[in-house]
Amino acid sequence: MRGLLLPIALLAAGCDLSGWFSSEPAGGVSNNRDPDTLVVARSSDARELDPALPFDNESIEVIDQIYERLVRWQPTTTALEPGLATSWEVGDGGRLWTFHLRPGVRFHDGTAMNADAVVFSLERQRDPKHPFHRDRFQYWQNQFRNIIKVEKVDDLTVRVAIEQPYAPFEANMAMFPVSIVSPTAVARWGDDFTSHPSGTGPFMLERWDRGQRIVLKRNDDYWDSDHKAALERVVFQVIEDPRQRLIALESGAVDVATQILPEELQFVDLHPGLRLHETPSNSVTYLAMNNDHPPFDDVDVRRAVNYAINKEPIVKLAYQGLAIAASGPLPPTQWGYHKVRAQYPYDPARARALLHDAQVRGRFDPSKTYSLYVPSTPRPYLFDPARVARVIQANLAEVGLHTELVLQPYSQHQRSMQRGEHDLCLFGWVGDNGDPDNFLFLLFDRDNTVIGSAQNAAFYRDAEVHGLLSLAQTSEDKADRERLYARVQERIAEDAPWVPLAHSQVAIAARTDVGDVIVNPNGHMVYARARRLRR
Amino acid sequence: MMRLLRWLVAPLGRLRLRHKLALSLSIAALVPVAVVATIAGGVVLGGLERGLESETQRQLDVGLNLLLRTVERYGADAVRVASTNDLSRAMATGKGAVSALIAREAPLLPAALVQVKDASGQAVLDQVIGGDTARFEGLGLAADAPLVRAGQAWAQRVNLDVITVPTPDGAPGEPRLVVRAVAPIVDESFALQGVVVLSVPLDADFADAIKGALGAEVMIAPRTATEALSTFRDPLGERAPTVAIGTGIAAQAAAGRRVLATAEISGGEYAVAWTALVDVEDHPVGLFGVAIDRGPVASAKQVAFRSLAIGGAVALGFALALAAWLGRRLGAPIARLHRGAIAVARGDLDHAIDIPRGDEIGELAEAFAHMTTTLKENQQRLAARMREIVALHDAGRAVSSVIDLDQVLRKIVDSVARTFDVRLCALWVASAGADGAITLRLGAARSLGRNLRTTLMGSEGAIQARPLLPLAAEVAQARRAILVPRLAEDERRAAIAQLAGIDGSLLAAPLERKGVVVGVIVVGRNADHRSFSDADANLLATFADQAAAAVENARLYDEVRGSSEELERKVRLRTSELTAxxxxxxxxxxxxxxxxxxxxxxxxxxxxxxxxxxxxxxxxxxxxxxxxxxxxxxxxxxxxxxxxxxxxxxxxxxxxxxxxxxxxxxxxxxxxxxxxxxxxxxxxxxxxxxxxxxxxxxxxxxxxxxxxxxxxxxxxxxxxxxxxxxxxxxxxxxxxxxxxxxxxxxxxxxxxxxxxxxxxxxxxxxxxxxxxHLDQQATSSQTDLHEGIEITLALLDYALRDIVVTRRFGRLPLVPAYVDELNQVWTNLIQNAVQALKGRGSIAIETEPHGPGVMVRIIDDGPGIPADVMPRIFEPFFTTKPKGEGTGLGLGIVRQIVEKHGGTVRCESVPGRTAFEVWLPIGAGVAPRAATPVPVEADLAAEVSS
Incomplete structure (x- = not known):
């Protein structure tokens, strides 16, 4: 008769049985997705996953997850910390950098990360005779051309010799092109390595449906056991249409959407299930005045232009609030940023007065029309170039400086700029190594005014600036460098070769159940930190 | 606890077994039914609830998106109006121009309060377009409102806001939710001319617009409100009063959770879901909810309950029927056992209890059968004794019924011979001489002849008995009985007995009457018969006494007759019971x-x-x-x-x-x-x-x-x-x-x-x-056995792949048979052979006419059937195959079918040759006809697979 007890107990429990079959009500839209997978909607797919190749942001974002460098940035700042190298020192008067590698690190394909791998990763880009060198490795020519030789000292020590002392070298070693790649994988895949990447990062490539999606899965053997990725997978999904990206986000089909249309930011802002994550990007948008073209060789004319432009409607209307007005080339988040004395508030009357003086001095001809070169394609730092250009045009017309807009596709626009065809040029820069030199030297040093490859769109040549920048490059003391850069910024503000317009912000829309959304100054999420909030 | 249980269970002990069984089975059946019903109910109803829940959530999501899209559109509308250069020009012209422009734009704008302010914040226009002015009463923004300031700093912004409009009598009014969109008015050079502000209350009318696209009732409330504006209407289409918001919902929603609840709204039950409305700073400003009628779910629930109830009832009925059937099934053998016990009690020891062995009842029946057998043996022994007594009585009666001595003597001998079932019986009459010497005269004798058929009486019997005289004399002398149980152990007497043709045992007793020997009776049995026992000796002594005292037997006769009548009655009764x-x-x-x-x-x-x-x-x-x-x-x-x-x-x-x-x-x-x-x-x-x-x-x-x-x-x-x-x-x-x-x-x-x-x-x-035989009736027909065998072989071909099948078919007449049943015989025998061969070896099938029938032999060269298994192979359910391979019925069924056809099946087995022989008779009046073997396309497989 004891057998009767169990059924009776079950009967008694029966009243609560329904509870067994219903799960907790979901916090948001139910979409049957794996909560350990984060889906990111982007406007386009990566092109190359070989770190030596890409120029596009989408590729770099994925490369950042798969590979690591000897040095890395702290997640939210431009400050450096050890990466694959545990420590490093510089000798021979700043010409010889010795890196001590982290032991026990392996690439995704199992190959050991050691001095050979580091030498291979750098030399294949530097040495044209290297069996795996390709002419397409262009990035090297910009920031790394000062490297003479990369040598193995022992299994865990690498020595990099550079042409002359160069302080920003340290920060350069945190950039994506010098990612350490698995030599075995490169040897195995050859040119197809770009489709079969193998690094040491917290994520590894699981699948790549070119043009559609990239699936990264967690590297469970990641060396930094404290910072293994919280999520099992990250999927980069291509959804070209920005509105469709937002719809996918609303519906829960994706967790994160990048490049939201400015006019839709309000919707995200007001949506209780979505959150907008805004981060200042490490960028600057500027109007460069060609110092080689009169009247912009005259500092008063340049100052007049600075007074004439009202930056407020630009950041409010053209950036929909996703930017702050710039007062100098360095974003406030960049170390080395210095608030300069010479400020140019919106003051059309003063502008007019300055121009009038110039006209009197015969340096300015108000009857002439000057060319304003503008890219017709949006850039990360310039969401709506044409609109910004029209504000500038209107502002300048207001003070008597007449312009015509020359709208060209970006590559054409860049070529025109490098040839110095413009009088005025709307341009921008996204810092790529977190070093002030990356802005100041590249954009203001006279060395970068070579026609055809100039980065200094103002063709600004100032001996003092050049001296200060060169000094800062060879200095090994950061405080020293900060002082030098502050002086450079003062000097540039006085000379006013640009109208610094805006520092744009990166806005990423995410569902509220995505936690620890950290956006680095490159505008990329630190996916290894992201996690799913369970409510 | 245990005591309580025992108290509960105690009355059950007094129930009949069948009722007990029915009760336990009903409980055992009912409980799973109840559990299953509960679980199924949980699943079905849980599913319905979840479905409704997710639908409600979905509606909430869609509704929220609709609301926010609408809000976003207000922003876009504000921007569009503000950025028409016409507006900045009209601003320069004057209020009239602005008013005319807004009137022109009105069809493209939502029903809203449109405010146009100049760069300093001074109102240029305050105009309600597309609606009832009362709805927009008090929504206007002052010149120094933060939103106006933001617009003056070129910001384009949409926000949700809670405002409280004082009533005309000055009392603080109800909080209201308002959407406000602001956009700067700029001229060609982006110089600020003023701002445009659109204000739209999030009220019931607004909710109606969302409901129209949504299909669920919509509720909107400011953050602090306890009642929400809604799309609910009464049956006449009048807007229903506000809907109460459950306690705690606002707090939970403000914490970022969506709240699901059930609420009673205007007489119906609704599933409601709430979420917070937030402003651009992410502060909760209001609540947005949707309500879905639970009516369909309630009726679906009813249907589910009804189905479950019917299903449960059917299951219970089935369980009870099963219980009844099982009760009867278990009760029947017990009842049979019961009947058997009663029969035994009545004395019917031949009552067989037909219960299959195996279970406990079977074991009980077996024990019972053993008990009755023992009883029966005892009873038989008793009955034999009784028969002797009856015989004795008869003898006594017979003896006392006659007066003539010879007749008496013959009767005594006859009676003794019959009673003791002896080979020889002889009676000597003693006569005492004057000297006291006893003279013995053979009075009567009876002997069974050598061929056991003839009874030697009279002189022939006497001749046979005569050699036993010395023994009789010895008895007469000793005046006591002599018992020789085994003559083989007594050489002297054996020699005497040999002469009388006796080689088994001897018994002799004196007939005494009042201390005088009046005669001697001797009986003998051969060795093929039971030897005499002491009981026999006693009986014979009694008998001797009786014979001796013929006169006194009258009294004994009366006594014995009474008991004999009682016995006869019992016998009759038992006979009738036996018939039943x-x-x-x-x-x-x-x-x-x-x-x-x-x-x-x-x-x-x-x-x-x-x-x-x-x-x-x-x-x-x-x-x-x-x-x-x-x-x-x-x-x-x-x-x-x-x-x-x-x-x-x-x-x-x-x-x-x-x-x-x-x-x-x-x-x-x-x-x-x-x-x-x-x-x-x-x-x-x-x-x-x-x-x-x-x-x-x-x-x-x-x-x-x-x-x-x-x-x-x-x-x-x-x-x-x-x-x-x-x-x-x-x-x-x-x-x-x-x-x-x-x-x-x-x-x-x-x-x-x-x-x-x-x-x-x-x-x-x-x-x-x-x-x-799908196309034939299961009737006996004249059958070609070869055809059936060939068909069976063809169907078993896959199993015979690695087996060499040899056919030796004789010329057979047609056999009357149930074809499909015979096919079953061939299938079982061939499969048996295949399994014995473990798929490899050879099978021979031989047929021949045999006597008045035909013989089919199925022979395999497998390991053979062990001798200890052989006698049981035709028993039903006997199998040596592993579980699952054989039912144990195969050969049993073969025998059933063959015997049904009047045939026989037997098996001979030695290692290397196991033959099953099936003999089937040819029916009377059937003309033998040559059967044609079915041609076998043996080469076909090779042809197909090539």
């Missing part, structure tokens, strides 16, 4: 037969299942062959077509082309019949052929000759084909003709394979049909 018992037994036997028939049927179905699996397997390989050939044919046809095309493109006269094709076509079916030549002979034949055909001008004559030989063409045929290729294009024609012939022959060969495979499938299907 017999009838019951007959009925039980009939039941048993029915059960057996049932068993046979189920075994046949099981066998059929096995066969079907085999058949599926069988049909597969021809199907594969067909598929393969069909695939190949496609390729062949393609090549054939290509040859035809090349031929057509060749510059030859049409009649030559026709002749070539006809020659190849005619030859193709002929060569297709032949085996493809292989081996070294091919090259030799090709060389010879090359010598005989004129292959002038052909690019590779050796190749052509080889192709002709390989396709199977005879030299003459090859020559004829080449001869058909005439004209100037002959060198091109010949290779084409040979190619054409090769492919056409391939086509024919593939077709043959397909035909053979189809024939095989047809044969299997036909066999299956015949086997199951």
């Amino acid at each position: 018992m017999n009838q019951e037994l007959g009925k039980a036997l009939a039941d048993l037969r029915d059960a057996q028939a049932q068993l046979i049927l189920s075994e046949r179905l099981a066998g059929l299942g096995l066969l079907v699996a085999g058949v599926a397997h069988e049909v597969n390989s021809p199907s594969a062959a067909i598929r393969g050939s069909a695939d190949a044919m496609g390729e062949v046809v393609r090549r054939l077509t290509s040859h035809t095309v090349t031929l057509a493109e060749l510059q030859v006269a049409p009649e030559i082309r026709r002749a070539v094709i006809e020659a190849a076509e005619a030859l193709a079916p002929i060569v297709a019949q032949r085996r493809l030549p292989t081996g070294a002979g091919v090259r030799r034949a090709a060389r010879e052929l090359r010598g005989r055909i004129d292959l002038e001008g052909i690019a590779d004559p050796a190749e052509i000759a080889l192709a002709l030989v390989e396709v199977g063409a005879e030299p003459d045929e090859a020559i004829a084909l080449c001869a058909a290729c005439t004209g100037p294009a002959r060198p091109q024609l010949i290779p084409l003709a040979v190619g054409y012939l090769t492919e056409a022959a391939n086509l024919h060969r593939n077709a043959h394979v397909i035909q053979a495979a189809i024939r095989r499938i047809q044969r299997i299907v036909g066999a299956l049909k015949t086997y199951s």
Whole structure:
């Protein structure tokens, strides 16, 4: 008769049985997705996953997850910390950098990360005779051309010799092109390595449906056991249409959407299930005045232009609030940023007065029309170039400086700029190594005014600036460098070769159940930190 | 606890077993039913609830998106109005122009309060467009409102806001939710001219717009409100009063959770979901909710409950029926046991209890049977004793009923002889002389003759008995009985007895009357008979006394007669009970037969299942062959077509082309019949052929000759084909003709394979049909045994793959039989053999006429049946196969079926040869007809698989 007890107990429990079959009500839209997978909607797919190749942001974002460098940035700042190298020192008067590698690190394909791998990763880009060198490795020519030789000292020590002392070298070693790649994988895949990447990062490539999606899965053997990725997978999904990206986000089909249309930011802002994550990007948008073209060789004319432009409607209307007005080339988040004395508030009357003086001095001809070169394609730092250009045009017309807009596709626009065809040029820069030199030297040093490859769109040549920048490059003391850069910024503000317009912000829309959304100054999420909030 | 349980359970002990069983089974059935019903209810209702829940959530999501899209659109509208350059120009002109412009834009704007302010914040226009002004009362923004300030700093912004508009009498009003969109008015150079502000209350009218696109009721409330504005209306279409928001909902929603609840709204039950509305700073400003009528779910629930109730009732009914059936099933043997016990109590010890052994009741029945057997033995012993007593009584009566001494003596001898069942009985009469010496005279004797048939009486008996006189004298002398249980142990007496023809045991007793020996009675038995015991001696002594005191027997007679009448009565009673018992037994036997028939049927179905699996397997390989050939044919046809095309493109006269094709076509079916030549002979034949055909001008004559030989063409045929290729294009024609012939022959060969495979499938299907006798009635018919055996072999072919089956079929007459049942016999016996062989070995099937019937032997060369198993192989459910391989019914059923046909089955087995012999009689009046063996296409498998 004891057998009767169990059924009776079950009967008694029966009243609560329904509870067994219903799960907790979901916090948001139910979409049957794996909560350990984060889906990111982007406007386009990566092109190359070989770190030596890409120029596009989408590729770099994925490369950042798969590979690591000897040095890395702290997640939210431009400050450096050890990466694959545990420590490093510089000798021979700043010409010889010795890196001590982290032991026990392996690439995704199992190959050991050691001095050979580091030498291979750098030399294949530097040495044209290297069996795996390709002419397409262009990035090297910009920031790394000062490297003479990369040598193995022992299994865990690498020595990099550079042409002359160069302080920003340290920060350069945190950039994506010098990612350490698995030599075995490169040897195995050859040119197809770009489709079969193998690094040491917290994520590894699981699948790549070119043009559609990239699936990264967690590297469970990641060396930094404290910072293994919280999520099992990250999927980069291509959804070209920005509105469709937002719809996918609303519906829960994706967790994160990048490049939201400015006019839709309000919707995200007001949506209780979505959150907008805004981060200042490490960028600057500027109007460069060609110092080689009169009247912009005259500092008063340049100052007049600075007074004439009202930056407020630009950041409010053209950036929909996703930017702050710039007062100098360095974003406030960049170390080395210095608030300069010479400020140019919106003051059309003063502008007019300055121009009038110039006209009197015969340096300015108000009857002439000057060319304003503008890219017709949006850039990360310039969401709506044409609109910004029209504000500038209107502002300048207001003070008597007449312009015509020359709208060209970006590559054409860049070529025109490098040839110095413009009088005025709307341009921008996204810092790529977190070093002030990356802005100041590249954009203001006279060395970068070579026609055809100039980065200094103002063709600004100032001996003092050049001296200060060169000094800062060879200095090994950061405080020293900060002082030098502050002086450079003062000097540039006085000379006013640009109208610094805006520092744009990166806005990423995410569902509220995505936690620890950290956006680095490159505008990329630190996916290894992201996690799913369970409510 | 245990005591309580015991108290609860105690009354159950007093119930009848059947009722107990029914009760326990009902509980056992009811509880799972209840559990299942509860679980199913949980699943179904939980599913409904979840469905509704997710629908509500979905509606909430969609509704929220609609609301926010609408809000976003207000922002866009504000921006659009503000950024028309017309507006900045109108601002310069004056208020009238602005008003006219807004009126012009009105159709493109939502119903809203439109405010236009100049750069300093001074109102230019405050105008309600598209609606009831009361709705927008008090929504306007002051010049110093933060939103206006933001607009003056070029910000384009939409926000949600809670405002409180004081009532006209000055009391603080209800909080209201408002959407406000602001956009700066700029001129061509982006100089600020003013701002446009659109204000729209999030009220019931706004909710209506969302409901229209949503399909659920919509509720909107400011953050602090306890009641929400909603789209609910009463039956007359009047807007229903506000809807109460449950306590805690606002707090939970503000914490970022969506809240799901059930609420009673305007008389109906609704599933509601709430979420917070936040402003751009993410501060919760209001609540947005949707409500979905639970009516359909409630009725669905009702349906579910009803279905569950009906299902439960049906299940309970079924459980009770099962309980009743099981109760009866278990109760019946117990009742039989009970009847048996009563029968035994009544004294019927022959009552057999028919309960199958195996379970506890069976064991009880067995013990019971053992008990009755013991009882019966005791009773038989008692009955024997009683018979003796009766005989004694009879003897006494007989003795006392006559006066004549001889008659008395004869009667005594007869009685004794009958009673003691002896070989010899003799009575001496003693007469005492005057000297006291006793003289013995043989009074009467009775002896069974040597052939045990004749009884020697009178003088012959006397002669037989006479040698025993010394023994009688000894007894008379000693005046006591002598018992010799085994003469073999007493040489002296054995010698005496030998003369009287006795070799077993002897018993002698004096007849005494008042201390005087009046006679001696001697009885003897042979060794093949039971020897005398002390009881016999006592009995004989008594008997002797009786005989001696004939007179006094009258009293004894009366006594004995009384008891004899009682005995007779008992015997009669038992006889009638026995008759009744017999009838019951007959009925039980009939039941048993029915059960057996049932068993046979189920075994046949099981066998059929096995066969079907085999058949599926069988049909597969021809199907594969067909598929393969069909695939190949496609390729062949393609090549054939290509040859035809090349031929057509060749510059030859049409009649030559026709002749070539006809020659190849005619030859193709002929060569297709032949085996493809292989081996070294091919090259030799090709060389010879090359010598005989004129292959002038052909690019590779050796190749052509080889192709002709390989396709199977005879030299003459090859020559004829080449001869058909005439004209100037002959060198091109010949290779084409040979190619054409090769492919056409391939086509024919593939077709043959397909035909053979189809024939095989047809044969299997036909066999299956015949086997199951789907098209015949299960009546006895004149049957060709060979046909049945062949069909069975065909169906078991898959199992016989590695077994050599030899048939030795004699000329058999037709046999009256139930065909499908006999097929079952062959199936079981052949399968048995296959399993004994473990799939490898040989089976011989022999048939021959045998006496008035036919004999079928199925012989395998397997390991044989062990001697200890042999006697049991035909027992039902006896099996030596592992569980699952055999039911144990197979051979039992074989015997059933064979015996039903009036035949016999037996088995002989030694290692290496196990033979089952089935003999079946030929029915009377059936004319023997030669049976034709079914032709077996043994080579077909090879043909198909090639």
